Amino acid sequence: MRLRKTSGHHGCMVTFSFIKPPARGSLRRRRMADALRRLTAALCVGLAVLFGLEAVLAVVETEPMVVAARSIRRGDIILAADVQLADMPVSAIGPSWACNIEDVVGKVAQIDIEAADPISTHMARDAPVAPTGTTVIEVRLASSVDDVLAGDQVRLVSAVGCEGADCTLAENATVMNVDKPDTTGALGSNDRLVSFAMPPEAAAKVMELQQAGAIMAVVR
Known part of the structure; x- marks a missing residue:
């Protein structure tokens, strides 16, 4: 739509133009829709990559955890030489797994623990203290x-x-x-x-x- 205006002495003409949206089914409208679809697809792919990277980082992120340095028999008192720290995926570490060597040294193994096995606080209990008068x-x-x-x-x-x-x-x-x-x-x-x-x-x-x-x- 255009609006034309002419002045009296100079014959100046002012024209106002309004952009019309492309007609439905037109080539321009189809191209705009196609570009929008591509942009949306690109955004979805980017989000998927971002979430995937976060998941991978969560898996490979590690923290130290106490593992057996050698085989420990049920009933043995765990010594400092029996255990060591090893990096384990964060996703594999639960609240019961020991993360400090001091958490298990001096305690009694409740089960047989093989070398390189992670040690949880349920696998060991406090060593006994001789009661008074015994x-x-x-x-x-x-x-x-x-x-x-x-x-x-x-x-x-x-x-x-x-x-x-x-x-x-x-x-x-x-x-x-x-x-x-x-x-x-x-x-x-x-x-x-x-x-x-x-x-x-x-x-x-x-x-x-x-x-x-x-x-x-x-x-x-």
Whole structure:
């Protein structure tokens, strides 16, 4: 649409023009629509690349986590030499995984842990402390120690030299350390030296009767 205006003396003409949108179905309109579609597609591709990069970065981003430097047996007290820090993907680290060596050193392994395995706080518990008024002695056990862990409370009984209730040498002996090999060979090759904390009178009975025969630990 145009508006023409002419002045009286100079014959000047002023023209106003308004741009009309392209007619529906016209070539220009089709080209504009095609350009808009391409722009939208480019934006979508850019967003997809951005989100993909964020996902990749989340996977490859790492943090130090405690892993076993060598095999740790169930019942062992974890030493500083048993563990080390290794970089693990952040996405693989949960709230229960240990990120500081101090979180596991000195604790008792609850399961067998293989070398390079990550260690969680559920795999280890605090090492026991001998209760007040007790003494710690090593006892050669004839019974299996597979189900006994440091910190457990057990009943120690003798297989010889007593009858009935007298066979109980210690009612509540605290396991301090498990499965130390018996290098004395005093009993059988299957016997193991295990450290227990118990009252002094119970310790005296154990030391007297373990020379006479087998002592067994009854797990509660």
